[in-house]
Structure formats: structure tokens, C-alpha cells
Amino acid sequence: MEFEAIAQSLVNAGRFLASQGWAPATSGNYSARLADGSVAITVSGRDKGQLIPNDIMVVTLAGEPLGSGQRSSAETLLHTSLYQAYPEVGAVLHTHSINCVSLSRWLLSQGQTTLLLTNYELLKAFPGITTHDGEVAIPIVDNSQDMVALSETVLTRLQAVPAPGYIIAGHGLYSWGATVPQARMATEALEVLVSCALQAILLDRTFA
Numbered sequence: 001m002e003f004e005a006i007a008q009s010l011v012n013a014g015r016f017l018a019s020q021g022w023a024p025a026t027s028g029n030y031s032a033r034l035a036d037g038s039v040a041i042t043v044s045g046r047d048k049g050q051l052i053p054n055d056i057m058v059v060t061l062a063g064e065p066l067g068s069g070q071r072s073s074a075e076t077l078l079h080t081s082l083y084q085a086y087p088e089v090g091a092v093l094h095t096h097s098i099n100c101v102s103l104s105r106w107l108l109s110q111g112q113t114t115l116l117l118t119n120y121e122l123l124k125a126f127p128g129i130t131t132h133d134g135e136v137a138i139p140i141v142d143n144s145q146d147m148v149a150l151s152e153t154v155l156t157r158l159q160a161v162p163a164p165g166y167i168i169a170g171h172g173l174y175s176w177g178a179t180v181p182q183a184r185m186a187t188e189a190l191e192v193l194v195s196c197a198l199q200a201i202l203l204d205r206t207f208a
Contacts, residue, residue: 042057094172095191099195
């Protein structure tokens with residue numbers, strides 16, 4: 001029953017994220033830790049706006065499928081590496097929004113490898129933040145098709161800059177929480193905050 005409940009929770013999250021335009025053309029992938037240490041994760045190539053429980057499979061912490069005959073995303077290691085490094089992480093969601101993709105590419109082209117978010121009321125959506133003038137630093141990393149190297153880079157950056165998520169430049173956002181609903185809230189908050197940061201940059205450049 002645990003898998004069925006988790007699978008439905010991932011389906012619900014995926015449909016919501018897709019409804020916001022954050023999962024175009026079957027992009028994105030979602031996962032959650034199971035009690036036995038394995039991971040429930042979306043099957044590769046599924047339309048995230050039309051997910052059903054059968055679109056969720058199970059892999060080991062090494063990313064190996066457990067008897068489903070299905071294939072998970074090539075980015076599975078980016079999920080499982082977080083579960084191995086952080087026992088408190090219970091769910092990971094990955095989106096491909098226009099604003100995250102665009103802003104991350106621009107920031108990296110300017111030599112900025114971190115997006116600093118501060119003075120936003122929505123920061124209180126993240127654990128431990130109780131005021132708008134707190135700060136959240138979101139690491140931005142170069143894109144790569146080498147998932148081993150990319151996951152190692154991400155973990156190194158997160159050790160230096162603890163954060164509720166990170167952005168792969170030109171690719172998209174990874175964010176997480178203790179449960180799927182908490183990960184969904186963190187993802188929604190970060191997507192909105194990234195949009196606010198992008199709008200602020202555009203307004204500054206327009207009226208400078």
C-alpha cells in the first residue's frame with residue numbers, strides 16, 4: 001500500500017507541475033524514497049500532465065530498476081544521489097520552466113553561479129525561515145550529459161551552499177522535501193521566486 005500511495009502522490013504532483021507549464025514535452029522527473037530504501041520514480045518519456053500510477057516504477061539507490069521492465073530517466077542518479085547524501089530528503093521533483101532555464105543561462109553567462117533570493121515573503125515556505133529578510137542561495141551548475149560527474153558537482157556545491165534546490169543551467173530546477181507534498185511546495189515556491197528574480201532583472205534593465 002505504501003507504493004500505491006506514493007505513486008499517486010507523485011502523479012498528483014506531476015499533474016500540478018505540468019499544469020503550470022513547468023514540464024513541457026514530457027520533460028521533468030519525480031521521485032520519492034520508499035520505506036525499504038528503494039526509490040519510486042517516474043518512467044522515462046511520460047507526459048507529466050497525464051501521469052497515472054503505472055507511470056511510476058521502483059529503482060534501487062544505485063538507480064537500477066527493480067523488476068518492472070521499464071526504464072527510468074537518464075537523470076535518475078541526480079535523484080538517488082540526493083537520497084544517499086541526505087537522509088532527510090524524502091522526495092525530489094525536477095521541472096523545466098522557461099524562467100528557470102532562461103535565468104540560469106543568463107546568470108551563468110555573467111559569471112554568477114548562485115542565485116541569491118532575499119526580501120521575499122515567500123521565502124517562509126522553506127523550513128527554518130521565518131522572515132522575509134532571510135536569504136536562500138540557489139546553486140547554478142553547468143549542464144552535462146555525464147550524470148556521475150554532474151551529481152558529484154551538485155553534491156559538492158550543496159555541501160558549500162545548503163539549499164532547498166539547485167538549477168542546472170539551460171536545463172531546469174531540482175528541489176526536494178521530506179514528503180512529496182513538501183517537495184511540491186518547495187518547487188512551487190522556488191519557481192515563483194525565480195520568476196520574481198527574473199522580472200526584477202528585466203525591470204532594472206528596462207528602467208535603468
